[in-house]
Structure formats: C-alpha cells, structure tokens
Amino acid sequence: MSQAGLVVKKAGPLALVQDAGRFGVGHLGVTQGGAADWIAFHWANWLLGNPLNSAALEIVMGGGLTLEAEDEVTLALAGADLAATLDGKPLAPNASFSLRSGQELAFKQPRQGLRAYLAFPGGLDAPEVLGSRSCTVREQLGGLQENGQPLMAGERLTWRGSSQPPRTLPENLTPLMPTSGCRLPIVLGSQVASFSGNSLYQAFNTPWQVDNRADRMGIRLTGPVLGGTLKGIVSEGIPLGAVQVPPDGQPIVLMNDRQTIGGYPRLGALTPTACATLAQCLPGTQVWLTPVSVSQAQAAYRRQFAHWISD
Amino acid sequence: MKLRIETAGMEALMVRLFDTIDVSNMAWILAADQALRDAFGEALVDLLPSYTTLLLHYDCRTLSHLDAQARVQDALTGLSPADTQQGQHHEIPVWYDESVGPDLERVAKRAGISIAELIDQHCQDDYCVFALGFAPGYGFMGLVNDTIATPRLTTPRRHVAAGSVGIADRQTAIYPLPSPGGWNVLGRTAVPLFEHAKRGEPLLRPGDSVRFRSISRADFEAQGGDTTPMEERS
Secondary structure (H helix, E strand, C coil), X not given: CCCCCEEEEECCCEEEEECCCCCCCHHHCCCCCCCCCHHHHHHHHHHHCCCCCCCEEEEECCCCCEEEECCCEEEEEEEEECCCEECCEECCCCEEEEECCCCEEECCCCCEEEEEEEECCCCECCCCECCECCCECCCCECCCXXXXXXXXXXXXXXXXXXXXXXXXXXXXXXXXXXXXXXXXEEEECHHHHHECHHHHHHHHHCCEEEEEEECCCEEEEECCCCCECCCCCCCEECCCCEEECCCCCCCEEECCCCCCEECCCEEEEECHHHHXXXXXXXXXXXXXXXXXXXXHHHHHXXXXXXXXXXX | CCCEEEEEECCEEEEECCCCCCXXXXXXXXXXXXXXXXXXXXXXXXXXXXXXXXXXXXXXXXCCHHHHHHHHHHHHCCCCCXXXXXXXXXXXXXXXXXXXXXXXXXXXXXXXXXXXXXHHHHHCCCEEEEEECCCCCCEEEXXXXXXXXXXXXXXXXXXXXXXXXXXXECEEEECCXXXXXXXXXXXXXXXXXXXXXXXXXXXXXXXXXXXXXXXXXXXXXXXXXXXXXXXXXX
C-alpha cells in the first residue's frame, strides 16, 4: 500500500502500539496488555472521533522520539506532557493538531506524567493478534511487526481511516496528571484479613513511594513492611491492579502486562482508574491506598465511560 | 468441592472451589469453567482457571457486582464434575542433556540418584495439566515423583531458553518463550508451544495429560530443536 505515513526518525526509549487490550485469552496464559493509562488513551481517540478502542501509540518518557510526516494528517495527543514539539514549536497536550508533509513531531522528556498517547485517524494500522493490536514485549505479541517489538527507527506508522473534524476536550474534563500525595482507590480482596492489624493500619494510613522498579508488568511501592499469616498461596488468577505482597513486605501493583496467575497474598486490587493514575506516576511520587466499595468504584467507572459514549 | 465467591477487584470475582492442589480438582474446575462461560456469555471478559480457583472478569458496564455474584452461584449450584477422560494425551520428546539442562546434575545429586535415573523418573509418569499461565501456552503440570521434587532456584535465572523443561517442587513445565525463570531446567523440547498459543490453540489445555520421552541429540535436531547451550546462571 502506498498510503502516506509517519516515518520514525528516532525511536526514543519506549513507544508501543496499544489498544484497550487483549481480552478473552487470559486462559491461554496471554496477558491483558493494552494502554496503561486507558483514560488518556480513550481521550486521544475521542479527540479524533475514532472508535474508542482504536490502536494508538503509547509513548513512555519521550526521550527524543521523532516522527516525520509524509503527508498532511491530523493527530491527537493526550495524557502526559512530554514536552512535545512540532518543528520545534511546543504542542499542548490533550488536543488535536495537524502536520504537513515534512514536519517533525518530537518528544523530549516528561514534564507532567509519564505516558502520552498519540492517536491516528481510524487508529494505527497493525496486525491483530488474538483479537488485539497491543504490543507485549515479554510475550512477543502484537505491535507493527506482530512480534512484540517496540517502535524502531526507520519504521513507518500508517493508519486505518481518514482525518475527521477533530473535537476539543472540555477544560473541566481534561485528564489531570497525578501529583505527589494522590489517592489510589483500592477494592479490598478476600486475603486482606490474613494481614496483621498493624500492617493493615499502615497500608492505608501511610504514604507509599512509587519505586523505580516499575514497568508495564508491575509497579513496586516502598514503605512500611507488611506481613501476615499467609506466606504464599496456591497460584490463582491475577486481576488488573492486584496489590500483591511478596515475602519482603513491599507491595507490587500488577499492571497491564502482568503474568496471568501467581501465588503471593494480596491486599486487593486498585480500581482501573487508580491503575491509570499510577501508570502516570514517576518514581518517587507519593501515593495513598484508599479503600473503596465495589459499587462506588463501578459508579465512577461508568461515569467515566459516559463522557465518551454520550455523544 | 466447597464454593466460595470472593471479591477480587472492581470487576473480578474469585470463584474458589478447593484449598489444596489435587489432580481430582480438575474435573470440577473444568465443569465450572464451562458452566461460567455459558452463564455469562457476552458479559464475560476473561475467565482464568487455576489449581483451586477460577478468576472471573465480568463486564461491569452491563452487570453489577451483586448480579455477577448471583449468576456464579446459580451457574455452579448442582454442578457435576466433567469427564476428565476427554482431555488429550500428549507425548513430549525431550533432549535431556547438561548443555540445555544445566540443573540435571544438581537435581540428581539432591535426589541421590544418577542423571539417567532422574531422566527415567521424569519420564515414567503421566502428568496432569493443571493450569495455563505465566506465559502464552505455559502449562503447569504435575505431580512429579517426590524423590525428584526440587525447590525453585534461590535466585531465578535472567534467561531461560524457549523449550526448556523444568521442575519446581512437584510441578513440571515447559517454557514456551525465552524468559526469566527459577525452575530447575532438565532438558529441552522442540515442540512449538508458543506458536500454538499464538494461534489461540494451545497444545496443552487444563485437564490434558502429558508424558515426557527422552530423545537423542540427533532426534532433537531432526525435530528442529535449538541446541544452543543455556547460559550459566547470571
């Protein structure tokens, strides 16, 4: 196909093709994957009038990623502020913008948040593997080459639709990047009772620090040492956001690319909204684990989707 | 079997049927898997069976938590165990050699037997596939004979080659992809587990049975096996 695209001049540390995730195949041992900040991802698609699940580029840190347009195109950017520029001029996050042939889009470093989402007309063109275009490096699944490889210099990004009249994000709905001291709602799980009283008090009443051992598989939190009566459990399925506590007492929040089953006791699971927040936290950010009821969490989740579906 | 329906997350229920690992659990886990798939239909996002549980991820935009719990309860009331004879039997050829099975000697020594006896032991039983997880197409199998049961490495390897066959305690498994791992590696198979999983048709499914068969280097190579030695523990 001779369709115009964007050429990757410089790849940066990590840019991945992501859609909402690979669902319905967890029983094969295949991880969920998908945009880690799914809220920003959906907004990026919404800005272009795309189907919400259209594949976009998840850009982590920025770090010099540079793309050159081969023809005129309208794109949208949402999520982290990675100091993006168009031919050297600053671009505002959470908005659409147009490129002309030969113009360069570059991402420098995180100013707020960690992951930006770049949406394309009709979604990025990449082969579907097991029902999704999401790129999972560890599983060698998805992405442009169908082998889980992150974006490489010299590759071309093409898209599946044509530019539509873009939308503007209402100011009161603009996704805010987390700041230190933010709250992460957690739904408590059945193993919570196996933790000591003191551990539970500390878990929910002391700030946790986001560790630098953090990736799309899991994010470690450091703080007080948690413990209880369970040391290990029979391996069981792991939901998104599960807060597992290995023997060293420091929790790990299991994210989109987590292993499907595992055997450490869990406090519960962060809500999907909290996972999106955590995915934008730089190492060193302070966070609080705040228990919520399932019904509160689901109500907030449905309200979030209503923004995208109501029009 | 004792059904417990627990909250595992905003849109996830842990359906707990047993407390300990046992081959006899499988008939119930498989029956529950089918019953839950039928009961939830389109509202089912993912269902992950394991040794004693099934993690059910439902679509909370169409179903409330209470409704989901009730649906699980209804689906599993009066459940009868599945016919485990329907599982497939697989014979997996393995090249057991110290170049690709760097833990052969240590595991044998620990068991107080020779490497040849260890290989015989690993090949003498039919193993049950309990669950898929960890990586696409990775089957947790067991239970290996007590004499050769060996705990995981204290420090996992950073790189375990694809096709590696290992044991951890009384479990045994094959790594479909190169990955970090802490299992004791005894040999390597050329069977392409990952390629099957990538097509959505895993070779091993829960309830299947597996027997390993020792083959020569020449046979392993003829099957397309990669003889690159495993890097020593790093």
